[in-house]
Amino acid sequence: MLAILKQKLLRNWLMILGWGIGLGVLGFYMFDIYENFFQQNVDLRQLFDAFPEGLMAFFGGDTNLFEPSGFLHLEFFSYTPLVLGIMATSSAAGLIAKKEEDGTLELVLSQPISRTAVFWSRLLALILSIVLILVITWGGFALGLESTDTFDLGQDQLILPFASLFAVLMVFLGLALLLSMIIPNSSAANAVAAMLLIASYFITSLANIDESLEGINRFSPINYYQGGSAIEGLDVQNLLILLGISVVLILIAWVLFIWRDLRFGGSGGFRIVFPHREK
Numbered sequence: 301m302l303a304i305l306k307q308k309l310l311r312n313w314l315m316i317l318g319w320g321i322g323l324g325v326l327g328f329y330m331f332d333i334y335e336n337f338f339q340q341n342v343d344l345r346q347l348f349d350a351f352p353e354g355l356m357a358f359f360g361g362d363t364n365l366f367e368p369s370g371f372l373h374l375e376f377f378s379y380t381p382l383v384l385g386i387m388a389t390s391s392a393a394g395l396i397a398k399k400e401e402d403g404t405l406e407l408v409l410s411q412p413i414s415r416t417a418v419f420w421s422r423l424l425a426l427i428l429s430i431v432l433i434l435v436i437t438w439g440g441f442a443l444g445l446e447s448t449d450t451f452d453l454g455q456d457q458l459i460l461p462f463a464s465l466f467a468v469l470m471v472f473l474g475l476a477l478l479l480s481m482i483i484p485n486s487s488a489a490n491a492v493a494a495m496l497l498i499a500s501y502f503i504t505s506l507a508n509i510d511e512s513l514e515g516i517n518r519f520s521p522i523n524y525y526q527g528g529s530a531i532e533g534l535d536v537q538n539l540l541i542l543l544g545i546s547v548v549l550i551l552i553a554w555v556l557f558i559w560r561d562l563r564f565g566g567s568g569g570f571r572i573v574f575p576h577r578e579k
Contacts, residue, residue, distance in 0.1 A: 324440025373528025474549030
């Protein structure tokens with residue numbers, strides 16, 4: 301199990317460094333951008349006051365762009381679940397199903413190793429990869445924070461939005477993994493998971509404008525994501541809701557993987573694959 305985890309982590313090194321360093325550099329320069337905003341505070345307030353209220357609500361709700369938490373949310377954390385979510389769903393959808401499609405999973409399971417060990421070792425490697433991406437990104441933010449005196453924030457406060465981001469990413473990772481156990485094609489599972497991610501993002505954003513969407517918005521995972529506002533205090537209840545949903549989705553995916561027959565080369569077209577216990 302440990303060998304599979306290490307192998308998967310090593311294969312993910314380019315993804316980890318690419319996403320982590322890229323987002324970390326962006327985070328580092330966020331603080332320079334904010335200082336420029338702060339110095340031109342009056343003029344920019346007049347500019348943003350001229351924007352339609354609906355437009356500002358769509359991207360940030362009631363966040364204040366001229367507060368550190370509001371600025372970081374609008375300029376980074378508001379769209380990061382969508383960007384990293386696509387990466388997470390793509391990786392999760394192919395985590396097991398891709399190995400089935402190329403025939404390598406059958407060879408792995410012919411060795412003295414259980415399905416459970418394969419499932420959890422590969423899943424833990426993916427989760428650790430996402431954690432490392434977030435840690436590297438946080439490092440960029442931490443360096444940027446040290447380079448400016450404008451932000452009255454502690455390094456520990458910067459961790460909180462990343463905790464909320466991790467939780468919502470785990471929901472869509474679990475969803476993509478579950479769909480890959482049902483839909484006999486990793487590409488189709490990824491497409492459905494990505495579509496649900498985008499739908500959740502737009503439903504929550506539009507609910508800031510149209511109150512009639514609040515009913516359906518309760519079922520949107522993005523609705524429980526705090527983003528930059530977590531800097532002022534993490535909503536533990538929403539965090540636990542997201543983590544709880546992700547755990548349930550992952551456990552269901554694990555049970556389905558144990559009980560169903562293996563698929564080969566994406567066999568079955570687009571039929572739904574039901575679990576079948578071998579006698």
